[in-house]
Amino acid sequence: MITMQFLTRTRIEIPYYWYLDFMFFQYLVFYLIIAIPKLYTKRYLVLCVVSTVIFLGCSCTANGLRAEQAISFLVGVWISDNYAKVKKWLMNPMILLTLMIGGTLLLATKQIPAIRMNEGEILWQGIQLVMKISFAMAFIAGVYWVRRLFDNGFTTLVGGISYELYLVHFRLLGLLQKGTLGMCIFLGVSIVGAWSVNKISNYIKKRIC
DSSP: OHHHHHHHTOOOOOOTTHHHHHHHHHHHHHHHHHHSHHHHTTHHHHHHHHHHHHHHHHHHTTOHHHHHTTTHHHHHHHHHHTHHHHHHHHTOHHHHHHHHHHHHHHHHHHTSHHHHTTTTSHHHHHHHHHHHHHHHHHHHHHHHHTGGGGOSHHHHHHHHTHHHHHHHHGGGGGGOOSSHHHHHHHHHHHHHHHHHHHHHHHHHHHHHO
16 A cells, blocks of 8 residues: 555555554564564564665655554564563663653654644654654653552453454544543443453454464
């Protein structure tokens, strides 16, 4: 789709579930890396090339959401390979502070009129990409710092069905009514729906794996 948009200079409307096909493509590339030993030894080079192509292609076709997430999969693989080192790194208060300050400065930079005039272009998308990666890493580190606050049954439940919540919740936004009761109904129905999808998904995986 990105290639078609780039060649035809047209924009294809991105559906709400844009993230699914984006992740599918990333995992397809990663499967090939795993399946071919020579590629696995050069996985970071391959993923850097893929991320660069995605960033440039999506920036040129005004697919900002994908461009902003172009290196997220690469960062995730690196964290997985260096988990202990990254965990220690993120627990450093100075690094956490640096990530927050860096993200905040980039957020402020976005508000400069001369920068906002280039919204959707490569410069803008580059700022968005680095800003969001900085904030994401800072948020992950911050949550880990206060992880004891999340050591409860509700958080465990929601964490276990978080992906399904992402898939289900927006389809239920029509249920959302103003007030506390409406919010509680929306939350309850979303959790039940996500839990059901999770169980169905697990059942299917057990049947075919």
